[in-house]
Amino acid sequence: MIQILKFKKQSIDNLEIALTFIIFIYYLGLDISGQLTQAWALFGFVVVPILISRCWKHYFWVLTRNLPILIALIVIPASTLWSTTPDATLAYSRAFVCSTAFGIYLAARYTPQQYMKQLAWIFGISIFLNLLVPLLMPGYGTDGEVWKGITRHKNELSAAMALAGTFCFTHALYGNKKHRWLAWLGLVVAFFILLRTQGKGSLGIFVGLLTILPLNQIIKQQYKLRTCLIITALFITVVVGVTVTLNFEYIVVDLLGKDLGFNGREQLWNYLIDRGMQRPWLGYGYAGFWTDLDEGRAVAVSFPWIGGAGDGGGNAHSSYMDIFLQLGWLGLSLVAITLTITLAQITLLLGVTKQNEFFWMLQSSLFLAITSYYESYGGFFAFRHIFWVLYVSHSCYAAINFHRIFITRQKSLWKPENSLVM
Numbered sequence: 001m002i003q004i005l006k007f008k009k010q011s012i013d014n015l016e017i018a019l020t021f022i023i024f025i026y027y028l029g030l031d032i033s034g035q036l037t038q039a040w041a042l043f044g045f046v047v048v049p050i051l052i053s054r055c056w057k058h059y060f061w062v063l064t065r066n067l068p069i070l071i072a073l074i075v076i077p078a079s080t081l082w083s084t085t086p087d088a089t090l091a092y093s094r095a096f097v098c099s100t101a102f103g104i105y106l107a108a109r110y111t112p113q114q115y116m117k118q119l120a121w122i123f124g125i126s127i128f129l130n131l132l133v134p135l136l137m138p139g140y141g142t143d144g145e146v147w148k149g150i151t152r153h154k155n156e157l158s159a160a161m162a163l164a165g166t167f168c169f170t171h172a173l174y175g176n177k178k179h180r181w182l183a184w185l186g187l188v189v190a191f192f193i194l195l196r197t198q199g200k201g202s203l204g205i206f207v208g209l210l211t212i213l214p215l216n217q218i219i220k221q222q223y224k225l226r227t228c229l230i231i232t233a234l235f236i237t238v239v240v241g242v243t244v245t246l247n248f249e250y251i252v253v254d255l256l257g258k259d260l261g262f263n264g265r266e267q268l269w270n271y272l273i274d275r276g277m278q279r280p281w282l283g284y285g286y287a288g289f290w291t292d293l294d295e296g297r298a299v300a301v302s303f304p305w306i307g308g309a310g311d312g313g314g315n316a317h318s319s320y321m322d323i324f325l326q327l328g329w330l331g332l333s334l335v336a337i338t339l340t341i342t343l344a345q346i347t348l349l350l351g352v353t354k355q356n357e358f359f360w361m362l363q364s365s366l367f368l369a370i371t372s373y374y375e376s377y378g379g380f381f382a383f384r385h386i387f388w389v390l391y392v393s394h395s396c397y398a399a400i401n402f403h404r405i406f407i408t409r410q411k412s413l414w415k416p417e418n419s420l421v422m
Helices: 002-026 034-053 055-063 065-079 087-108 112-136 156-176 175-197 200-210 213-218 223-246 246-255 265-276 293-302 319-353 356-374 386-407
Strands: none
Touching: 002 034, 002 112, 034 055, 034 087, 055 065, 055 087, 055 386, 065 087, 065 319, 087 112, 087 386, 112 156, 112 175, 112 200, 112 293, 112 356, 112 386, 156 175, 156 200, 156 356, 156 386, 175 200, 200 356, 213 356, 223 356, 265 293, 265 319, 319 386, 356 386
């Protein structure tokens, strides 16, 4: 009888892990038809609450440890009350709540080590598909000579491969020795795909994040050596920062092939700031600006290169700008608070625990903060993207373990009861 019960429990656990992977795949941002997207979204609306029910006590405890995320879960659906397009805001808010709830579930259900194993599989699948599809299905996976893989745009693919590359590089250097060859292989393939996308911005961020890799080794050294290494690293950082500042135009124009106006974004942002200042405190409501046909058409007239503008689509090509339009200063304040707290907590936990998992969470959070400046997909408060799901998970991991280590003075990290065996 006991063996039968164990078998049933293991079967249910395996099903839960499988459903988690399916939801993860959905948030990779696949370029699929609208009907299939809606069907997959409906699947998520049904499955995510079921997953949460498996750990609901831990789930709500984790949620209450992260007040900025909790406030966002309240404010964004509530923005329906002042939205210029309340029906659209309500629909997009449901998707936001679902993706955010899934991110919280990951932190409540899995240990950081189990979570990283999941990400290894997800990034591995993403790298494999984004290599295979352009080669076997160029009509779907490429846009001319540029690769876009399974995503909707080459910039999404370049960002995904840059993030996957940092994950692989970190684990190739500091991960399990038995699996390092897989991490090196993933890094090489991800970097190849990144080059094929011609996404120079993502390439620059990828290279920039590599410069903090030594930090993970520095914090593990003895006090005196660590102090010397930190001073040296700070000196190098200052030198590099001054060099980049003095040669900013050369780097942007000649090396990255961009103009100083970020390919027309600066003019767009100036226009959108003017529109945002019409409703500066609360904005137009979540997704309210671009689904307002009058506002969208006005943008389309001045900036015809914005895809979907005037038809219920479009974006500001900056997550921060879109948040200002949607939620005003309230939304930007929430982003600033959650990012500051999360980065501080992860950094402190990294210094105390010296665990590779927190180091990559730091890299990933920095990645999101940087890419949100010049892209809207997958940025803060995104409703359908793995970047936001990952950020929510990392923020919750940081919050619950910061509370355990620094508030309650426990010596070990928080571990969910009955965590799944992977």
